Amino acid sequence: MVHFTLFSHKGGPNPWRPVIALKELNLSYETVFYEFSKNEQKNEQHLAYNPNGRVPTLVDHQNNDYAIWESDAILAYLTDRYDKERKISLPHDHPDYHHLLQYLFFQSSGQGVIWGQASWFNFYHPEPVASAVTRYRNEIKRVLGVLETILQDKDYLVAGKYTIADASFVNWNALVPYIFGPGKHEFKEELPQLDFEKEFPKTYAWHQRLVERPAVAATLKEREQAIQQL
Amino acid sequence: MFATKFRRNLSPLTLFSHKGGPNPWRTVTALKELNLPYETIFHDFAKNEQKNERHLAYNPNGRVPTLIDHHNNDYTIWESDAILAYLTDRYDKERKISLSHDHPDYHHLLQYLFFQSSGQGVIWGQASWFNFYHPEPVASAISRYRNEIKRVLGVLETILQEKEYLVANKCTIADLSFVTWNALLPSIFGPGKHEFNEALPQLDFKKEFSKTYAWHQRLVERPAVAATLKEREQVLQQ
Numbered sequence: 300m301v302h303f304t305l306f307s308h309k310g311g312p313n314p315w316r317p318v319i320a321l322k323e324l325n326l327s328y329e330t331v332f333y334e335f336s337k338n339e340q341k342n343e344q345h346l347a348y349n350p351n352g353r354v355p356t357l358v359d360h361q362n363n364d365y366a367i368w369e370s371d372a373i374l375a376y377l378t379d380r381y382d383k384e385r386k387i388s389l390p391h392d393h394p395d396y397h398h399l400l401q402y403l404f405f406q407s408s409g410q411g412v413i414w415g416q417a418s419w420f421n422f423y424h425p426e427p428v429a430s431a432v433t434r435y436r437n438e439i440k441r442v443l444g445v446l447e448t449i450l451q452d453k454d455y456l457v458a459g460k461y462t463i464a465d466a467s468f469v470n471w472n473a474l475v476p477y478i479f480g481p482g483k484h485e486f487k488e489e490l491p492q493l494d495f496e497k498e499f500p501k502t503y504a505w506h507q508r509l510v511e512r513p514a515v516a517a518t519l520k521e522r523e524q525a526i527q528q529l
Numbered sequence: 530m531f532a533t534k535f536r537r538n539l540s541p542l543t544l545f546s547h548k549g550g551p552n553p554w555r556t557v558t559a560l561k562e563l564n565l566p567y568e569t570i571f572h573d574f575a576k577n578e579q580k581n582e583r584h585l586a587y588n589p590n591g592r593v594p595t596l597i598d599h600h601n602n603d604y605t606i607w608e609s610d611a612i613l614a615y616l617t618d619r620y621d622k623e624r625k626i627s628l629s630h631d632h633p634d635y636h637h638l639l640q641y642l643f644f645q646s647s648g649q650g651v652i653w654g655q656a657s658w659f660n661f662y663h664p665e666p667v668a669s670a671i672s673r674y675r676n677e678i679k680r681v682l683g684v685l686e687t688i689l690q691e692k693e694y695l696v697a698n699k700c701t702i703a704d705l706s707f708v709t710w711n712a713l714l715p716s717i718f719g720p721g722k723h724e725f726n727e728a729l730p731q732l733d734f735k736k737e738f739s740k741t742y743a744w745h746q747r748l749v750e751r752p753a754v755a756a757t758l759k760e761r762e763q764v765l766q767q
Binding site (some may be wrong): 372375407413430442445 | 589604608630635640645648652681
């Protein structure tokens, strides 16, 4: 039997976040993809594991079917249990351990949800609300600016090395061109635009550094392939 | 020119905060639970003080809370849930309101902190934004976020059917992390900046989510939490 089952969605960025860690650590997993248009993620089997009914949810078959949700908590779980060499993480007594958590929470509340709202109002909201698209795009740019400041004189967020803190930002940042692109509605108003490389060069370089890692590249490729099977 | 080194004060901890915002007060609940002395510097957001040079040097995100631990070489940390983890890992050796890292539920505690961080705080915050601050009335946005609040309260209701606390059968920072935004639910669902023709989602917290409501009451009755909410009320009246 495979080590893990990952409940996922082909397109959504969040469930692909744990895949990066699974690949970095060479852990075997089977993916169950939910079709959101059929509300499969709210089925009884999944809700028993994850009452929030969102993805990712991870089940560890080598730990009594331990079930965990929230992608950043999953990253912490996988590395605490299976990254004993601390290749992509920090031990709990490392002076920067809580800074690693700080960046995971910054990703969780400051990046993921915000990029998600920008995406929602661009692609899914039933009516055009330029002021909402503007609000969230401006916040994306503000956060990219914060990352730009942080990355001025370092290559990675904590401890001078790549960790799950950096990895956690990749999947949503990969969608930035799409989020700022044309969506469901025509807007008369001018909306904020983004030239990622030009406006935030250090952040862009960091993002490129991450997507060139074999495990990250393989993750993004696996997602592309899964989407094409839709 | 600001002094780059923080002026010495008597407290081992300095908390950069805001009088009204729920997030910095989240940190205060843990400080009080652990009887840790702290000094608070309130930033006036109307004057954009949280973006001043001194604060940005500590926290490039320029938001609150930011915590400085003067007993740990002025260790600086931001993101309220990371601060809760830092304070309890360092100062809650008896694990009165937290779990040790080798506890089987440690990662479930993190799970709930991330659920609070991305699923509660930001969502309650968007509902609040479109009710009180957005320049134009957008009923569909308010509806979106109020409905999501109710969905999340429903998730908590399911989780709390058979238990009094989120993890390990005791109050931990996982539970505490939800309190300050939940205390603002009546305000969030109340009248705001705009008049709306459309019917907006309403909430009777106690009636619709009775277990969650009871859990919330259990938390606000804890002396440290009650004292936190009272301190916030007092500074708001100043």
